[in-house]
Amino acid sequence: MSKKPIAMIALLALPWTGPAQGQQGAFQGPFPVETLALADNPPSFCLPGGEGLPASSAAVAARRWAVSDDFVRVPGGTYRMGSTAGSIDEKPLHAVRVSDFLIGKYEVTNAQFVEFLNAKGNQTEGGSPWIDLDGSSLGERCRIRQSEDSFVVESGFENHPVVLVSWYGACAYADWLSQREGLRPCHSGTGAQKSCDWGADGYRLPTEAEWEYAAGGGAGSRTKWAGINKRGQMEDFMWFQDNAAAQGQDAPGYGLQPVGKRQPNALGLYDMSGNVWEWCWDWYKADYYAQNERLDPQGPSSGSYRVLRGGSWTGTPDLCQVANRDNYNPASHGISHGFRLVRRGLAAD
């Protein structure tokens, strides 16, 4: 496992300057949790194959493939995964085809994750809790608190990405969200035996191949960081060590940032590079690319560590490149470890 750069920074409170909040702390950010729920009436957008179907079939298709404003449909395609210049585990550069999928525009936030905690509790899986509520590092700490029988987000941190979440916690959140929306959960089993039903229409973590494809902008010209090739533009597109630690003169040293505050990449995705590392489904294997499946690779069948992608607010430019790979124990909790979700993009039947 690689070592993250250490930055000794002081922890100070950051005044909330983000989206307006409602009364009683109700979350009214730019992407309220409610928008994740399917609409009662099927929306008229995002209906692949829906046109021309009998009304009832179209309605079913609409409900099944309704896409909230928080998700982007990524058309599948072929791209060259890996790099020629990066670490040995990014080689060889090789062609991979990914199928259509939907991916979250944003890293999952504290406001979203706390709803899951209030529904399911902070359970232990793989030998550790889904989220480390007491966790802190590098002057940062968890902003979700357990207050008697409920979990609450510290005021002003609703739109910050959830961190200190284990890989198991991320998968459990995905299944809870799937059930809430009437979708089929993707996962079964626990711990190292957890498996994924790739045919299910519910939420899951992206594969490494999906993540890298989406971060680089999908098919067509691929960027080195999410949205950009020029190092001089990095501060406009991502939170990383050069700008995240300098934000807010009242809070020097504060690193984690609310999601969606930099420019998105060509697919409309925010913070794929930087802010928080994002858990992917795959077991990590350094030489996996030499034997990678060429169509929708799902990673090695077993392993000890799960993949993280994209670098973070503590990261160097190199760590934040779309081809960079990292890995941690799936039961671990990192102050810069978060996630975003994907769903299948087309019906298989």
Ligand SMILES: [Ca+2]
């Ligand atoms: Ca990120």
Ligand SMILES: [Ca+2]
């Ligand atoms: Ca690496």
